[in-house]
Amino acid sequence: MSKVVLVTGASSGIGAATAHHLAAAGHRVVAGARRVDRLAALAGPSVDVHPLDVTDLDSVQAFVDAAVDRHGRVDVLVNNAGVMPLSPISDLRIDEWNQMIDVNLRGVLHGIAAVLPRMRAQGGGHIVNVSSVSGHRVDPTAAVYSATKFAVRALSEGLRQENTDIRVTVVSPGFTESELTDRGGAPEAQAAARAAARQLAIPASAIAEAIGFAVDQPSTVDVNELVVRPTAQT
Ligand code: NDP
Numbered sequence: 001m002s003k004v005v006l007v008t009g010a011s012s013g014i015g016a017a018t019a020h021h022l023a024a025a026g027h028r029v030v031a032g033a034r035r036v037d038r039l040a041a042l043a044g045p046s047v048d049v050h051p052l053d054v055t056d057l058d059s060v061q062a063f064v065d066a067a068v069d070r071h072g073r074v075d076v077l078v079n080n081a082g083v084m085p086l087s088p089i090s091d092l093r094i095d096e097w098n099q100m101i102d103v104n105l106r107g108v109l110h111g112i113a114a115v116l117p118r119m120r121a122q123g124g125g126h127i128v129n130v131s132s133v134s135g136h137r138v139d140p141t142a143a144v145y146s147a148t149k150f151a152v153r154a155l156s157e158g159l160r161q162e163n164t165d166i167r168v169t170v171v172s173p174g175f176t177e178s179e180l181t182d183r184g185g186a187p188e189a190q191a192a193a194r195a196a197a198r199q200l201a202i203p204a205s206a207i208a209e210a211i212g213f214a215v216d217q218p219s220t221v222d223v224n225e226l227v228v229r230p231t232a233q234t
């Protein structure tokens with residue numbers, strides 16, 4: 001069945017791969033991010049693109065409203081947008097802590113707030129939240145990032161328990177090819193993450209396929225969490 005699927009953070013990496021994959025599978029995709037020039041490359045018969053800043057609730061609501069104007073409903077929201085500027089806590093890179101909280105945690109909550117009333121009125125829907133292997137374990141330089149990703153798993157579980165008509169899925173990737181390590185963070189920490197990613201990372205399409213698997217289950221089947229990591233990642 002063709003669904004209306006919204007994907008946040010679709011201008012690169014896992015979000016772009018997910019938009020491609022779901023459109024190829026026959027779904028109608030609305031893809032959002034801040035870099036609209038990068039989104040333009042995705043646009044096509046099955047993919048609409050829309051500017052989106054997940055830290056701004058009004059922007060998220062406008063993104064959802066645009067999808068409803070175009071398609072009349074929202075079946076799935078993939079809360080994928082995320083940032084990972086790594087650093088030791090003792091560096092006190094407080095602006096970057098706040099950025100991670102704003103994008104990775106508040107952004108997910110904004111997405112939920114913007115779609116939940118509509119999904120409940122429709123009698124169902126599906127929210128896919130992208131957490132991380134870092135939502136299961138903590139590593140040096142990734143404490144704040146991990147904190148946001150643990151939080152995504154916690155709020156997803158609460159959302160699931162409170163809404164028997166809404167499917168809730170957490171997808172937790174390990175090292176995956178993307179632009180995640182390109183921005184911000186302490187140079188040494190980012191270089192170490194880039195080196196590990198170069199050695200281990202699996203293609204973003206692997207995560208897109210996991211998301212597609214959850215989306216394409218029957219409405220009575222809720223895949224609660226998928227952890228997808230490179231075989232060689234410890
Ligand atoms: P990328 O950096 O390639 O993609 C991140 C996406 O998030 C971009 O499209 C970016 O778009 C978007 N984004 C960032 N800030 C905002 C914002 N304020 N509003 C809207 N969109 C925003 O990295 P990934 O594809 O790897 O990241 C996708 C998700 O996967 C993230 O949640 C990340 O934490 C998670 N993840 C990734 C792993 C990996 O190894 N790659 C491992 C585990 C989890 P733009 O800048 O144009 O707004």
